Amino acid sequence: MLSPTLQEGLQRYSIGEKLRALRLRKKVGLVDLGRHTGLSPALLSKIERGKLFPTLPTLLRIALVFSVGLEFFFTDERRRRVVAIVRRGERQRFPEKPNTDDVGFHFECLDFHAVERKLNAYYAEFQPLAPAKVRPHQHVGVEFIYVIHGKLGLRIGDEENVMEKEDSIYFDSNLPHGYWRIGNSRCAALVVTVP
CATH class of the missing domain: 1.10.260.40 (lambda repressor-like DNA-binding domains)
Known part of the structure; x- marks a missing residue:
């Protein structure tokens, strides 16, 4: 009390x-x-x-x-601040879902300190995961992904896509979607969502 x-x-x-x-x-x-x-x-x-x-x-x-x-x-x-810098050492790493061992990716928020922003930017690292184990999710808005390293599998609805280094994609994030790393090489991407 x-x-x-x-x-x-x-x-x-x-x-x-x-x-x-x-x-x-x-x-x-x-x-x-x-x-x-x-x-x-x-x-x-x-x-x-x-x-x-x-x-x-x-x-x-x-x-x-x-x-x-x-x-x-x-x-x-x-x-509240209008300009916000997030230093590399300030970012925190989180799994896609809390309280689970079977994680498809980890993400770091790149605009953590900015408030009232119009988009959300993340650095994501993807784990090797069988496409059948991918947990689709969806959220209001649109999503943009730019592959920085490696090869990324992406399922949007029933469609599967393979993206390689420097490929990008823009899609309606209201559709169920999920990601996974293809191969043994590191796979990382810039992910931007706009509600």
């Missing part, structure tokens, strides 16, 4: 209101957000309504889904 002083202090940040506004602006439902964070829609709803204050690890999981930094929830909108 929080003391009234702590309760009042946390309410001033309006974390729940900021989360709800961000989620609605990005057109993400509570169920989808829950699927991406591993948190229940009921818990997320309580956070949005100010009935529960998230722990920092929980808030970070949410922030990563929306590609914002923790500061998004703690700074005044008028004081």
Whole structure:
């Protein structure tokens, strides 16, 4: 149980209101957000309504889904930075899905510190994975991929594509899609999504 002083202090940040506004602006439902964070829609709803204050690890999981930094929830909108540099050593590496051993790719957010951005940019490294094991996903918007190294398999709907170094592709990310590395060589790509 929080003391009234702590309760009042946390309410001033309006974390729940900021989360709800961000989620609605990005057109993400509570169920989808829950699927991406591993948190229940009921818990997320309580956070949005100010009935529960998230722990920092929980808030970070949410922030990563929306590609914002923790500061998004703690700074005044008028004081947010318009220019943001993410140094190589500042990037954090995450698996495609939390809490699983069978990972098809890892990603690093390249625009982590920027807020109110119009796109999301990632550096992705792909693991060798049988095409049958690829877990398709989909999200609102479009996606652009530029292969930096190696050979990448990409399934969009029922269509399979093979991309090699310096190939690029643009597609509707509302379609189910998934990726896998082909061969033993390192495979990395720049992935940009626009909601």
